[in-house]
Amino acid sequence: MSIKGCRITGPARDAMRRKLKKRYEKGATVRALAEECGRSYGFVHRVLSEAGVQMRNRGWRVRKTRPAAPIGSGPQHSMGHPL
Numbered sequence: 001m002s003i004k005g006c007r008i009t010g011p012a013r014d015a016m017r018r019k020l021k022k023r024y025e026k027g028a029t030v031r032a033l034a035e036e037c038g039r040s041y042g043f044v045h046r047v048l049s050e051a052g053v054q055m056r057n058r059g060w061r062v063r064k065t066r067p068a069a070p071i072g073s074g075p076q077h078s079m080g081h082p083l
Contacts, residue, residue, distance in 0.1 A: 013047070020044060021051040 008016055020033055028036075034044040048055065 017047050017051045020047055021053050024048055024053055 016037070020037070023033055023036075024030070030041055030044050030048065034041045037044070045055075
C-alpha cells in the first residue's frame with residue numbers, strides 16, 4: 001500500500017484514509033490494518049481518527065454465550081440440597 005516511513009500527504013493520504021475507514025468499519029482491527037499497509041498502529045489510528053471513525057472499544061467482538069442453565073440445575077451441596 002505504501003513505502004514504509006515515507007510521508008503520505010494530499011490525494012494519497014485521502015485515498016488511504018478512505019480505504020482504511022472502509023476496512024475498519026467492516027471489522028478489521030487497527031493492528032491488522034497496520035500490518036497490511038506496513039505502517040505503525042499509531043499511524044493507522046491517527047488516520048482513522050482524521051477520517052472521523054468512531055473507534056471500537058477493546059474486546060468489541062461479541063462472544064457467543066452459553067444457554068442459560070435450567071432452574072434448579074445449579075451447584076448442590078454434598079447432601080443433595082441446593083447451595
